[in-house]
Amino acid sequence: MNESTPKRVAVITGAARGIGAAIAVRLAADGFAVAVLDLTSAGGQSVVEQITRLGGRALAVGVDVADEASVESGLRQIVDSLGEPTVLVNNAGVTRDNLLHKMSVDDWDAVMNVHLRGAFLMSRAVQAFQVKAGWGRIVNLSSRVAIGNKGQANYSAAKAGIQGFTKTLAIELGRFGVTVNAVAPGFIESEMTIAAAARMGIPYEEYKASRAEATPVRRVGTPDDIANVVSFLVSEGSGYVSGQVLYVAGGPIG
Numbered sequence: 001m002n003e004s005t006p007k008r009v010a011v012i013t014g015a016a017r018g019i020g021a022a023i024a025v026r027l028a029a030d031g032f033a034v035a036v037l038d039l040t041s042a043g044g045q046s047v048v049e050q051i052t053r054l055g056g057r058a059l060a061v062g063v064d065v066a067d068e069a070s071v072e073s074g075l076r077q078i079v080d081s082l083g084e085p086t087v088l089v090n091n092a093g094v095t096r097d098n099l100l101h102k103m104s105v106d107d108w109d110a111v112m113n114v115h116l117r118g119a120f121l122m123s124r125a126v127q128a129f130q131v132k133a134g135w136g137r138i139v140n141l142s143s144r145v146a147i148g149n150k151g152q153a154n155y156s157a158a159k160a161g162i163q164g165f166t167k168t169l170a171i172e173l174g175r176f177g178v179t180v181n182a183v184a185p186g187f188i189e190s191e192m193t194i195a196a197a198a199r200m201g202i203p204y205e206e207y208k209a210s211r212a213e214a215t216p217v218r219r220v221g222t223p224d225d226i227a228n229v230v231s232f233l234v235s236e237g238s239g240y241v242s243g244q245v246l247y248v249a250g251g252p253i254g
Contacts, residue, residue, distance in 0.1 A: 009085040011035040014092030016043040018190040022223030028056030033082045065118030084129040086136045090119040115158035136178035137234040170243030179242035186249025187211045188221040216251030
């Protein structure tokens, strides 16, 4: 990003831990003031403290991304404290895994609301600032599971929906200087993959080793692998990249 870029304020949802936290720390290192969004402001405080220790500027904001009033309130806090945001990373997510015949309506709705409704509400709110500035970046977190995975009908559908949402926003917002892309991680070391191993009754190190063996680069991913890609996609240098889904999975997908 160069000095002509209107604003250096980035919003990252689901940023209290894992991939979201890594993205927040990386974008702060890149020179952004970072809004660390999670369900509670207390949840994101440790990430804010990490960023400020490193000389960055950050704010923890409690937002339920699936709630319109909460999103609007959170954006007001961000504008008042950091300035008008022109970068948005829609990372917030949940899983409610089960086979279709065992999946409840609540499990379906919970995943759809956070991933799809949340990305919609956040993007709709932030694009107003981006259009005003004539510059912006939106990065949505999809997943390799978008192509299908047993026991994750809700999550797969949501992550596939994110890809269509990304491409449509890229078409609509491109003329305003806004690019929109998606990152689709493969196996990333996180609380989510630890929980997945526990559900299957497999020791995590054994589970991780098996996934590494099945990956062409012979290792699993880390949150920093995703943060590095997001750093490029929100940079000034990525301005001719839009409407793309980048699989960050250690090998080809599909």
